[in-house]
Amino acid sequence: MARRTAQENRTTIRAAARELFAEQGYDRATVRAIAARAGVDPAVVIRSFGSKADLFAATVDVELGIDLTGDAPTTPDEIGELIARHVLRRWEQDDVLLVLLRTAVEHEPARDRLVEVMSGQVVPMIQRLGVPADEARLRATLVATQVIGLAMVRLVARVEPLASASHDDVVRWLAPTFQRYLTDPL
Incomplete structure (x- = not known):
């Protein structure tokens, strides 16, 4: 069997860690x-990442990738649907968000990272709509209640009928709530 490079080991270890953390x-x-x-000695994990905490941090490095300034034709009236569609796709395509969600209940650094993702990435996006920083944080937190609740019910607990509902149905149900949280008077 061919030896893996240090980068290949890091990639394999990160994938194994993501699975186990989830x-x-x-x-x-x-x-x-x-x-x-990962098929490596524990010393390779420590040599590659330093500690379990550092490995966790590398495992949950995530960008939501919501861009309101991109090419998509987005008016303030479409923002709720855009975010609902994007967030649902991200939860379903990338298990790193599920890793964060499942570990945030018991692990303070995971909780901090989840908050950092929401505040560090969603707040600036809301501010681009002309919303002041304090209000943007509140609006991002309101969106987070729905995002985290959706993920817990649909993807972790797998509660029916939401667990098997179509992507389009879930977007249709959530978009008005996101829209209200993002643009309606508080």
């Missing part, structure tokens, strides 16, 4: 178990 949460996922899943 399955077991931060506290129960051990460096030894992550190493076993």
